Amino acid sequence: MRKVITKTCALIMTVSMLFGMIFMSDSATTYSMAATKTVETPESSKNALTKYKKISEINNNTILGTDFTYYQQCLTWGKQYKDYMSQSVDNLFTYVKSQGINTISVKAAVNPTGDNAYLSLDNAIKTLKKAKAAGLQTNLVLLYSDEMTYAGTQKLPEGWTVKNAVDKAKDYTKEVVEELTKENAIPTIITIGNEVDWNFLGITEEGGWNGWVAMGDISAYLKDNGIKNAVSIAAPKEASVIKEIIDGKLKWTKADYDYIGVNLYPDDNTNTYVKELRDAVEECSEKKQLIVSSVKYARVNEEDTVNVYTQAENIYNLLSATIDKNNAGGIIYDDAVYTGSWNSLVDDDGDAQISLAIFAYAQGKQTDTSRDPYKYGDDTGLKSQKVTIRKVSKMTDSTIRGMDISSYIALKNAGVKYYDNNGKEESLLKVLSDNGVNYIRIRIWNDPYNENGETYGGGASDVENGLKIAKEAAKYNMKLLLCFHYSDFWAEPSVQNLPKAWKKDADNPQKLRLNVYNYTKETIKKFKEIGADIGMVQIGNEISRGMMGVMQSKNSSIWEEKSKIELVDSYINAGSKAVRECAPEALIALHLDTLYTGTYKKAMDVWERDDVDYDVLGASSYAFWSGDNMVNSLKKAGEYVASRGKLFTVLETSWLNSTEDADGTSNMISSTKVKKYKVGPQGQVDVLTDMYDAILSNDNGLGIFYWEGAGFL
Structure with a gap:
């Protein structure tokens, strides 16, 4: 036989025991092939997350979010989303909701083209409407750029300048809200900027003061229109620096925000850092909720040192670090449904990864995490037959x-x-x-x-x-x-x-x-x-x-x-x-x-x-x-x-x-x-x-x- 015959090879215990028992048995014999083994990676995904208990102080205000910015793009690529058992799901939004997610987040750029077209407001609105129909909270991150923004890159949209950026940003925000209202897609939260590092709208003079003022004005406008809002900042090197942002820049500009989001690139000290950050925010204000506005963990790497189980554990531990009796906390998991990412909560085929279910377990809700054993090498149940x-x-x-x-x-x-x-x-x-x-x-x-x-x-x-x-x-x-x-x-x-x-x-x-x-x-x-x-x-x-x-x-x-x-x-x-x-x-x-x-x-x-x-x-x-x-x-x-x-x-x-x-x-x-x-x-x-x-x-x-x-x- 030249090529391998997938799965025609015997379950070892079935065939090997057959050889012995056909010869030795004097009568028909019923034999259970159940066996237990202790391994580092769970033999079966079914009960692999049961060790995670409900996080103390988690509540309905905790943000349990996933970023769906790539969702519409993946659909145009012909991707189909499936559950853990590799079966197509009729509605991805209701599915992730059943796995503990309560918030869907999307990013939107001003005039994205080419490789950035996935950041269009049209795509964002389509996704927001589907999330809203599924009974989920929604968050729209306005980038105020034609492309993704990061701590060191807050590039202005084409036609905007540092001199007119503040007015342009205010007008753009109003236009977006009008369009969202027209489409019946007003989100639960609008996040002002992404990963701002004292440089909103590319303004850096005087500590980016005019940028902070713009954030304050936009925040007030959103609140006047009944929309909760968040600011997204780059994680300061020292957690205590966030006090200066809250008590200084945001307070002096009279920003009326509900959430302060911090984008993270995790390392071994991240959870300790987040706890310090949380404590610092609570010292400044009891009314502002600290969340991690963007984070992701690898489930695949070249070294084979990670998997869906390490990904789930990292999410759980980080989420725990954001929460205490004074802060409902929460996270928004970035690139959650991006089928081309090693960090996402779906694989390249669009199959949901069981790390998604950690959001349910964090709330004390158990969900069936059985996954397709023939795809992932889990226990097929054959040995128990x-x-x-x-x-x-x-x-x-x-x-x-x-x-x-x-x-x-x-x-x-x-x-x-x-x-x-x-x-x-x-x-x-x-x-x-x-x-x-x-x-x-x-x-x-x-x-x-x-x-x-x-x-x-x-x-x-x-x-x-x-x-x-x-x-x-x-x-x-x-x-x-x-x-x-x-x-x-x-x-x-x-x-x-x-x-x-x-x-x-x-x-x-x-x-x-x-x-x-x-x-x-x-x-x-x-x-x-x-x-x-x-x-x-x-x-x-x-x-x-x-x-x-x-x-x-x-x-x-x-x-x-x-x-x-x-x-x-x-x-x-x-x-x-x-x-x-x-x-x-x-x-x-x-x-x-x-x-x-x-x-x-x-x-x-x-x-x-x-x-x-x-x-x-x-x-x-x-x-x-x-x-x-x-x-x-x-x-x-x-x-x-x-x-x-x-x-x-x-x-x-x-x-x-x-x-x-x-x-x-x-x-x-x-x-x-x-x-x-x-x-x-x-x-x-x-x-x-x-x-x-x-x-x-x-x-x-x-x-x-x-x-x-x-x-x-």
Whole structure:
């Protein structure tokens, strides 16, 4: 099998316990796969935020806000917003409200164009109206610029000058209020400026005095029109400096504001700083509410040191720092629904992140934070499902209960951990051995790396990684099947490419035979040197249409093209010779991708004619492709192989534990028309049980290898 089959790989405990229990059980057995494990990141998001209790003194006046400035832009990009389970939400505003949000904030520029067009007042009004319809409070931040403003950048709009900026700002505010009134979109709060650092409207002379005066006049105008207002300032270096702003600039200009907002760029000292800031504001005025008017925390970074859980904790702790008995506090989370941001509360696909729910938990309200486990790698619940396992009567100690775990080392290197039935972290090989697996299949690629040393993927199944698996398997007395692809990457029916190092010999069959012989012999020796118990060696992988670059012609069959198949058979014999010399006790297997006995006859006739040395015919047998008649086909295939005096095994099989998407790419198998088997752990059990019954019904039946049963592919 060339490409990974997303989620057809088995739940390890399902399949491994099946191998053990089919053999050991005397009667039908019901087994619960529930297991517990302690890890730093919650196994499931469902109850991950329950440790956060209601913040003392939080109340209805606390601002629990999210910035939606990018919302309209994201819609024009075709983004769709979804809940934690990756299901589309009909109304994003009512959804965030259900997660504890009470305020939606948007920013508006005077005449934004180009990349700043998302800051238009039209966009802001659209969003404000939707928020208002959902019963949410609203906040409009007027930037008094054609672009975003920051502490060091308060650029005036085109046509405004420092001399006329105050009058322009007052007139502009009135025009905005008139437009909002006309559109029935008057917000709960209007914030005057953004991140002002003694430089509102770009005015810096005399400590920006005329700018402060303008803020005072605008504040008074808004209050006269029944609109609460806020001022947004850059966080002063020292918290005590805010007293000078409140008791000095804002008091002297008679600014009639309700909230003083501080924009933050958090660090390790932020929460302590905010508490000091809160205390300083309370000393100046009991009537002014301090809020964090802009903040954001990463949920993704290049160092992988953050996630949605650290994001949630940071929000909770900051929100707590803004609140005490004298200050209702609150925060407005910036870029909350910006799908292109690593700091947002939605991902690139528009899926809500569970850190959003921290706003509900902060109020003592619990909400279901279960998220799509197939997208985020959370507990799928599969291990908790009970399965009924029926004994296979003809299974013996020598029956192959095998599993291909070729991606194991690559998965471990990626940080994947494995656990036993009790939730204890354990070696995968021990888990498998303890549950009845007695054979491990290891695929071998010659050189699965490009010129830069980067793996082609698929588990980087070179000899080095195979030896690492073999060492672990030897600890538990497990036999090995070495599966030689004689390629640098997947060899399958339609793709049988020569290794890079052998391509120079493509027209030299004698040299290629020597390459096969030497490579096979050297590799087997390496495995034997580490104490591997090599029970079987597979020469080639799914060679139904050719091998090592020799492929059947269009509308033909490799078995009917004498010159080609003789060449292929000579390569097989070169590999077989190496096996007989280095591992004489090992069985030699040849691998076809079908159960069709017509193909078996053609292949075995040719192999007999060409004196091909092998012991076992192995098949790929996947029920989701073979259909409901697979078991009967498997039995007939075994019977035919027995009639030709050879042993028979299934070298690859699997069944789906889910049809859900796990990685955002198309699944090779997303549904199945097979009616006999259910998708899920019970279906996996039933498929394997029936297959064992079929293959062991003939005396030549060796057993089964489950393909990539420990993978997360």
